[in-house]
Structure formats: structure tokens, C-alpha cells
Amino acid sequence: MTARAQPGRIRRALRGNPLNLIALGLLGLICVIAVLGPSLVPHDPLATDTAVALQPPSAQHWFGTDQLGRDLFSRVVVATRLDLLIALGAVALSMVAGSVLGAIIGYWGGVLDAVVSRLVDVLMAFPLFVLAMALVAALGNSVINVVYATAIVNLPFYIRLARSEIRPRRALGYAEAARAGGSGNWRILSRHLIPNIAAPLVIQGSVNLGWAVLNAAGLSFLGLGVRPPTPEWGIMVAEGARFIASGQWWIVTFPGLALMLAVFTFNLLGDALRDILDPRLRT
Amino acid sequence: MTRIGLRILSAIPTLLGVVVVTFLLTRVLPGDPAVFFASNPAMSAADIAAVRESLGLDRPLYEQFLIYLGNLAQGDLGRSIATGQPVAAEFARRLPASAELTFLAFFLAVVVAVPLGLVAALRPGSLIDHAARLIATLGVSMPTFVTGLLLIHVFYFRAGVMPEPIGRLDPFLFEPARVTGFLTIDALFAGDRQVFVAALHQMMLPAVTMALFALAPLARMTRASMIATLGSEFIRSARAAGLSRGKIIVVYALRNAMLPVVTTMGMVFSYMLGANVLVERVFSWPGIGAFAIDSIVNLDYAPLQGFVLIMAAIFIAVNLVVDIVTVLIDPRVEN
Numbered sequence: 364m365t366a367r368a369q370p371g372r373i374r375r376a377l378r379g380n381p382l383n384l385i386a387l388g389l390l391g392l393i394c395v396i397a398v399l400g401p402s403l404v405p406h407d408p409l410a411t412d413t414a415v416a417l418q419p420p421s422a423q424h425w426f427g428t429d430q431l432g433r434d435l436f437s438r439v440v441v442a443t444r445l446d447l448l449i450a451l452g453a454v455a456l457s458m459v460a461g462s463v464l465g466a467i468i469g470y471w472g473g474v475l476d477a478v479v480s481r482l483v484d485v486l487m488a489f490p491l492f493v494l495a496m497a498l499v500a501a502l503g504n505s506v507i508n509v510v511y512a513t514a515i516v517n518l519p520f521y522i523r524l525a526r527s528e529i530r531p532r533r534a535l536g537y538a539e540a541a542r543a544g545g546s547g548n549w550r551i552l553s554r555h556l557i558p559n560i561a562a563p564l565v566i567q568g569s570v571n572l573g574w575a576v577l578n579a580a581g582l583s584f585l586g587l588g589v590r591p592p593t594p595e596w597g598i599m600v601a602e603g604a605r606f607i608a609s610g611q612w613w614i615v616t617f618p619g620l621a622l623m624l625a626v627f628t629f630n631l632l633g634d635a636l637r638d639i640l641d642p643r644l645r646t
Numbered sequence: 647m648t649r650i651g652l653r654i655l656s657a658i659p660t661l662l663g664v665v666v667v668t669f670l671l672t673r674v675l676p677g678d679p680a681v682f683f684a685s686n687p688a689m690s691a692a693d694i695a696a697v698r699e700s701l702g703l704d705r706p707l708y709e710q711f712l713i714y715l716g717n718l719a720q721g722d723l724g725r726s727i728a729t730g731q732p733v734a735a736e737f738a739r740r741l742p743a744s745a746e747l748t749f750l751a752f753f754l755a756v757v758v759a760v761p762l763g764l765v766a767a768l769r770p771g772s773l774i775d776h777a778a779r780l781i782a783t784l785g786v787s788m789p790t791f792v793t794g795l796l797l798i799h800v801f802y803f804r805a806g807v808m809p810e811p812i813g814r815l816d817p818f819l820f821e822p823a824r825v826t827g828f829l830t831i832d833a834l835f836a837g838d839r840q841v842f843v844a845a846l847h848q849m850m851l852p853a854v855t856m857a858l859f860a861l862a863p864l865a866r867m868t869r870a871s872m873i874a875t876l877g878s879e880f881i882r883s884a885r886a887a888g889l890s891r892g893k894i895i896v897v898y899a900l901r902n903a904m905l906p907v908v909t910t911m912g913m914v915f916s917y918m919l920g921a922n923v924l925v926e927r928v929f930s931w932p933g934i935g936a937f938a939i940d941s942i943v944n945l946d947y948a949p950l951q952g953f954v955l956i957m958a959a960i961f962i963a964v965n966l967v968v969d970i971v972t973v974l975i976d977p978r979v980e981n
Contacts, residue, residue: 488958488965489957491920604791623787627783
């Protein structure tokens, strides 16, 4: 089985399940908003105007305004880029570091494997969000540390996955053939084995993206990472929390919906990628 | 039995690893507890050095670790800089609030998700099946803190059927005499119906918020496991032998299908431990998660360290229980 997807398989996966098509459409929409958002919005996301504070959604302010009179629609749209960058950065980091480390210990085994595997066990003994929280607190309260913390917390999953996928392939025909052909261990690993385990890793990554978005937003909801007045979904929800019990529902609802939509899209995307890349894994 | 014994022993190295990581988290990384004092302008360099000495921060790292271990063995988690109280006492006071909420949420999730998954499995492809999947997918995409806030808006502000989200009990009611620390149970002990109902009422929204997020994995696993079991040989034999449908489902299929569900329950419980922090923040719940957040804000490291350690210990214990239950349900696992 190769990681490369044939066009026919993509078409079949899209036709077979309309949700896959919806997932791709939503992904495109989110990417466009992330890239073009800041130049499309009707208002400056940071401009305050207390004369129009706490106004419900209207033709002028589609999502209403917050306690400082900032336009919520503009803030929700502009926040997309930052939220996606944090999640993408974290997932990319843990995917690359985790797969390389997992592949190495899976290929060579031995003492290194035993040590890293025990470390992974220990990391997995912490509830994920709690560990992420503690890491940000220890590393220092900044956006880049939220990325690192989210990446570290996810590392064990990639290490375990890569390790278990590499192990049975070490002695397969094509690895042996490459060895007989004079390839060194590193070359076999990087040219022959790692490309072959890309599919499950990519699937894990896309499912992970949704979780990373939630994790980062949860941290900034608690006041870790992104600082106000930067537009970010988690912070906006936190700011709106003070007004939810007095009836101003829109401050929480719209950034909350944006979060939900992003997570929903990444979860669907994970299923779609599974259909395309590895039909055997379908549930 | 030997397997259970071995499994309990195997948790010890993990627990030790957790203690090491928790220790390093607050010592090697830039979070130096003495920095907290250094930010106070009234402190001279000599004062800071004295604080470092009293906290044992001037000694080599391994010595600090041994002191930390020794303190842990005596149940001493250090002292909170912000409140001046021993961290262990603070946690003991707050843990029941978190535990009561988490147990109720877990109970709600299981009571709804397992039947939902069962019905979906008995009629795959039906309207109920699709509805169950939709609810589950939406539930897992909703950030817990947003769900909680929206529930407050709808049920407290709009409908007015739920109490104000401020803590565990209406401030006009008296807390029952403390026995377990669980307000509902203590109220029952005290024979106070009014407090029991009020405490339960107050817990409803936060518990539902946590349960919604846990619904998806439980319902999905129940459905998948039940479908697999219903398609297996021994169910076919039972059917061929003329047993009634109800008996086959309840007596034979359900018991066998529960195994992966129990494993998922362990996972869900760990989700909840994390979600607890966010939910407690939203509902001003006086639990250990809320305490941990306050300590982060105050750069108060001893409570944070204690919190991480307690959460990991609970998590390890839950996994242990899950494994033991698995062995008890399925004797085959023993071999």
C-alpha cells in the first residue's frame, strides 16, 4: 500500500460520502478566510468605540459589538489566522519530531527504545489539558509556548504510532532489497520506510488538528498564551463570559461557533483523509 | 489474580516517573519560586537568598528532589505563597467539589451514551442511528467552555429554570455538616431534603456540560462493539438455538460488548479531568481546577505542582481500575 492517492480513489471517496465533500469545502473556506480575512473585514478589529458598546447583531455590525464597542464580525474573521497557525504549528512540530523519534526507536530498538518508551508512558500518564496548562505556566506565558506545550503533549501519540508502524516493516522485502543494494540504515529509514508510514501519520495529524484548536482556545480562555486585545477565539469567549448571564449572548456565541466549525471541519477531514489514503481503516 | 497484582506493581514506575516530571516542571524550567519574592521591591538580595535557602533552592538538584520525595511521603505538597496555607489541606478541602461534579457528569454520560449506542447498533442505518451520530459529532466539536456558557444563557438567563452559576450551593442555604464533602450525600446524611435538591440543581448545568463532550466516544464505541458482537459466531448459535431476541441481546451480546466500552470509559474519565478545569472556571466551581488556575495567575508554583501530581495520580488509578475491571469481566484476558 502506498501513501500516494490515486485520483480515482479520491473521486470515489468524495462520491461515496457527501460529508467528505462538505469537509473539503469547509476547509477551503476556512483557508480563504485565514489568508484574506484581515483585508476583507468591514471594521478595524482593534478599534474601540464605547458609543456602540454591547450592541446586538445588526446590519452595521453583523455579529454585534463587545464591551468596548469593537466589531465582533471583524474580530472573529481576523482571529482565524492566529488560531489556525497555532494549531498547525503545534501539529506540524509534534508530527515531525514524533515520527522521526518513533521511527528511530522502532527501527533500532534496544536501550534507546526502552528509555523513550518509558518516557512516553510517563507523559501519557498526565491528562492532556492539565499537562499543557502546566507546561505553559512553566515555560512562560506566551503564544509560542502554547504551540510548544500543545506539541509536547501530542508527541507520545506520534511516537507510538510511528514506532508500531516501522517495526513490522524493518524486515520486509523492500527494506531488505534496499539493504542488499548497499543502502545504509539512515537511507533505508528516510527513503523507504518513513514514506510508507506517511498515511496513518497524516490521518492522525488531521484528527489532531481539531484537538489542537480546542486545546489552544481552552488555554487562552484561561488567560494562558494569547493576550488581549489580540483577536483570538478563546479570549473572545472569555471576554464574553462576563456578559452571558446578563443576556449579551452574541459575544460568546460567534467566536464559539467559529471554534466549533473549525474543529468540526478538521474532524470530518480526518475521516475523509482516511477514506482517501487508507480505505482499509474505515470504520 | 497474579495478573492484577502485576498490573498494580507496574503502575509504580509510572507514578515515580510522574513525580520526577512534576518536580522538573517547576525546578529546571524558568519558573523559579524565588522570582516571586524578587518581584517585591522591599526584598533585598540577602532576603531573597534567605528565601532560597528556606525553600532548599540553593542545594543541588538531586538533593532538592530527595527533599521533595521525603515531603511527598509525609503528604506535604508545600505551601501556597498566595494563601500561606499548606497545599495539601487546600486540595483536601476542594477535591470533593471536583469529584462530586465529575462523578455526576460521568454517570450522566454513561447513562445516555450506552443506550444511545445500543439502539444505534440494533438498527444500523436507521434514523436513530444517524441522529446518534450527529449528536455525537457535534458534541465532540463543541468546546466545553462555550457549551457551558450557552447552557447558562439558555437555562439560567432565558428560561430561568436553573440557578445562578456561582459555586456549589445557594448562598442563602447552610452547608450540611461535612462527612464526605459531597454536598448531596452530606445533605442526605443530615436529612436535609432542601439542601440536597438545591445542591443537585446547582450541579446540573456543569455536569451536563461535561457529559456532552464525553457522549461521543462512549456512544461510538458502544455502537461499534455491539455491532461486532452481534455479528459473531456465538450469537448466531444462540439465535439458531431459538433463544429470544431480548435474552440474546441482554444476556449474551451486551456483556461481551462491554469490554471495549469499559476501556473507553477510562479514556473519557481522563478527558473529564482536563475539562474539569475549564468547566470549573465557567461555573465558578470551588474545585481543585479553579484553585490551579488561580495559582498560575499568581505564579504560585506549589499548588500547580500539587495539582498536576494529583491529576496524574488519579489518572493512573483510573487506568488501573479499568484494567482490573477488564480482567474481571473477561477471564480470557487473564491468560
